[in-house]
């Protein structure tokens with residue numbers, strides 16, 4: 001199974017350059033010549049130091065940002081415009097504050113022209129699946145951070161996207177809620193095996209969730225610097241698996257590779273600051 | 274335990290609030306007393322400053338005889354029409370220009386100019402165009418309300434959260450659906466933040482319009498009284514207008530709470 005044939009989503013030589021502050025000033029090359037691919041049903045994590053361009057890459061994959069060079073391939077076809085096969089769970093809160101939880105979850109169905117009554121029913125079903133039955137009438141500001149993330153997850157999953165793009169979705173949560181959500185995610189994912197691109201800077205999270213991890217170098221001119229298959233058995237419990245010897249061994253290996261990049265990123269930010 | 278501390282708190286709050294309320298009433302009574310004393314002792318000429326008791330009597334007369342109601346009704350209708358039409362136009366223009374950079378760049382200097390112009394000066398022109406009836410007052414009110422709403426909606430459209438926008442686009446919204454489900458609700462919250470000012474402006478437009486030439490309305494009453502040097506009626510008219518404005522403001526506050534349940538700030542005020 002070569003990635004080229006099985007890839008649902010592939011980035012091919014992606015480069016992104018932000019324009020310089022003044023006209024004529026040199027631009028800022030955030031990422032350079034990045035190629036990665038996700039197989040069908042694969043859970044891929046992308047790990048890199050802060051500011052290295054992870055969100056930028058995901059925006060490119062979603063079709064929200066046109067790359068300066070390279071191409072995005074979705075099921076082998078070159079992407080132009082938005083990536084209609086992908087669902088995107090954003091790093092920041094992205095719920096519509098003027099719609100309650102149910103209306104937020106059903107939004108995608110309504111946009112697609114599904115009957116309001118049926119959309120309603122399916123939204124309630126999804127709220128139940130993410131553990132929020134009974135909270136449908138609450139507005140986002142009346143929900144906790146963890147609840148909002150669950151609503152956002154239901155909002156994306158209800159459309160049954162082939163590809164799930166997730167940008168540090170659990171970064172703002174406390175450790176307990178976070179592990180709960182990670183387990184929920186794994187359960188939902190294993191039921192329907194979507195392809196996932198999961199972005200994080202938390203290596204432990206990446207190892208406990210993924211099939212494969214791609215490491216990105218520090219900014220600028222970010223590119224992949226390593227790829228690690230994670231051969232931990234499934235189904236996994238994210239809290240328990242962290243205690244297994246194999247996990248610790250993988251963690252040690254990947255961390256050694258990542259450490260250098262984190263230090264580099266830190267040095268750059270020191271110099272700039 | 275908890276209920277005890279909660280009732281303590283309300284007791285404290287009530288304890289604080291009652292004196293404040295009393296002080297406010299005393300202040301009002303004091304002002305009236307000072308007014309009464311100064312005019313009846315002849316320090317201020319009653320011919321120019323009115324006599325408070327006569328003023329209050331006049332207000333009482335108006336309401337007991339029912340003479341004021343048709344005038345209040347006219348002023349209310351003008352205010353409501355100016356507010357509704359001005360808001361509608363403001364929202365439409367704000368959405369259009371907010372979403373079309375070309376149009377907004379083209380029209381920018383003219384909008385600034387129109388906004389900077391003291392628009393009360395248009396009243397005589399509107400009187401010529403639309404006559405002395407309701408229409409000319411509504412037109413004046415619209416020019417005042419329009420710009421407030423317009424600028425707020427324009428701002429609201431520009432400041433829609435880019436993440437919410439990207440997210441809704443990823444959920445498959447078409448351009449029209451974006452307008453309906455993102456831009457419009459977001460703009461509405463901005464319209465509401467300026468609701469008090471725009472209702473006030475509609476009222477100003479109605480009264481000033483009446484004052485500058487009309488056949489009915491509270492502004493007309495004041496104009497008429499001024500014509501006969503009946504300063505007591507002028508003050509009575511001002512009192513009625515003030516009370517009316519307060520009532521309008523109260524109604525707006527109620528409407529706001531009802532319509533903005535999703536808004537964290539509005540919801541917090543309710544508590």
Ligand SMILES: Nc1ncnc2c1ncn2[C@@H]1O[C@H](COP(=O)(O)OP(=O)(O)OP(=O)(O)O)[C@@H](O)[C@H]1O
Pocket residue numbers: 018019028030048049050051052053054055056057091201219
């Ligand atoms: N709109 C923009 N204009 C100019 N530069 C940008 C823009 N967006 C991002 N950048 C720059 O691109 C680089 C990568 O940003 P990005 O948000 O992709 O980082 P990230 O890896 O997601 O970081 P984090 O882990 O903190 O979320 C950063 O140096 C940032 O300053």
Ligand SMILES: [Mg+2]
Pocket residue numbers: 054055056091167
């Ligand atoms: Mg990011």
